Amino acid sequence: MNNGHIIDASIPEDTEKRREWIKYQLKIRGISIAKLAREHDVSRQALSTALVRSNPRWEYVISSALGVAPNAIWPERYEHTGRNKNIILPISRRNLAGGAQ
Template sequence: MDASNAPKKSAQADWHRADIVAALHKKGWSLRKLSVQSGLAERTINSALDRPYPKAESIIAAAIGVAPEEIWPLRYERRNFTPVLTLPTKSLCTLQCAVA
């Protein structure tokens, strides 16, 4: 496959769940301890590893010491996406041909 046909790749990928857990352990946290300390049920924070959960994502990111957007760039890219409507412009030929 040459470069022109290569599939487009996003600049960054979300961290792997094992990397997130390892980063928490390096800071002295476990997912369970972080959940309980935050006033949540023991396994609530685990949900953020599998699906979008902004509150849990913020708690995990604060414990690690980075922004949630750094851990889950694809989630935040989708979450912050604002569609833009672009209207097609009439070509010059269409206008000239209609006048003639």
């Protein structure tokens, strides 16, 4: 998913530096968090949450704008398979009742 502008090895490991790196990478592409938020009909604050805590939907939006897979930007949030570690699957009523309803 690399578009030639980013080398994955250049992504900072430090979370604060990474946030600034993401904003810089967006800026050099003429994009901002606010612009991405408008394009996806969401508040800037909502989209910004992905910069500080896991939010797979907005991580994908940001990483797509950068041309990098989300797990390359936030490796601590993803399993080696690329699946987000923090996704909680809904529990059906059937599962709660031990298989019987």
